[in-house]
Amino acid sequence: MTRLGTLPVSPDLPAGPLGLRERRRVQTSVEISEAALTLFEQKGVEATTVGEIAHAAGVSQRTFFRYFATKEEAALRDHWAFEAIIAAGLDRLDSExxxxxxxxxxxxxxxxxxxDxxxxxxxxxxRVNRMIKKEPTLRAVLARASVGRTAALVDxxxxxxxxxxxQIRLAVDVSIAVLRAALETWVDGSSTDEAANLPETYSTARALAYM
Structure with a gap:
């Protein structure tokens, strides 16, 4: 198995000037995640080992476990980034x-x-959400994580x-359901429509939820 080529610098790098070590740390995380996702696409989750992922990413298994606890978490990196972006604005909710x-x-x-x-x-x-749709193992990981996410939203x-x-529980549950529906619709629609847009899909979902 050949080593994966160098990837673009991750778009979720922390803001502000970064030292070489920090940039490399983020880049290594991206490369491991890319390797995991590529192998899952080729072989499926069950048939892929951590050793294969590490080899494809050009790192040791020890290094792999410095970044991710499991192979499933490695492939889900960009979905975790999505959830982190969603969670980042929770301390600025409009109480009016x-x-x-x-x-x-x-x-x-x-x-x-x-x-874009x-x-x-x-x-x-x-890409990661297309894989999530195919792999029950990945959906199970997300289902377990959703308990903590919902609790954080309620809090x-x-x-x-x-x-x-x-009222708070309903607000959280309904909001998550609308967001999930929009995300899944965008993922499905993007297969045939390159112009499919997640923010626009979410706006439409919000409108339909009130009908």
Missing amino acids: VSPRLALEASFAAALTTYS SSSIASQRLL AVSKRFECSEL
């Missing part, structure tokens, strides 16, 4: 509107990162709004 509207506005702002469907960030998100909303627990 309803919890659901505040969450939706926050999500919409975060999705501008993916306005041809960008590296968008293409990586599409963030509770700190900003004086509402009943039921």
Whole structure:
């Protein structure tokens, strides 16, 4: 198996000047994730080993485990980045509107990162979510992680709004459902429509959810 070629610098590098060591750290993470995703596409999750991923990325298995706990987490790197972008705006929720509207506005702002469907960030998100649709193992990892994500959303909303627990829970659950529907629709649509746009799809999903 040949080593993967050098990838573009990750679009989710931390803002501001970075030293060579930090840039290389992020680049290595990208390369390991790329190797995992490529091998999963070729062989499937079950047939791929951590050793094969490490070899394809040009690193040792020891180095692999410095970055990712499992092979599944390595392939999901860009989905985790998507969720981190979504979560980044939770401390700025607008308390002047309803919890659901505040969450939706926050999500919409975060999705501008993916306005250009041809960008590296968008293409990586599409690729990993196509693999998620095919692989139950990856969906199981995300399902387990969703418990913590939902709890974090509930906590963030509770700190900003004086509402009943039921209202907050509904706001979170409905907002997540609309976001998930938009993401899945965008992923499916992009297979036949290169102009498919995630922020626009989300805007449409929000409108339909109120009908």
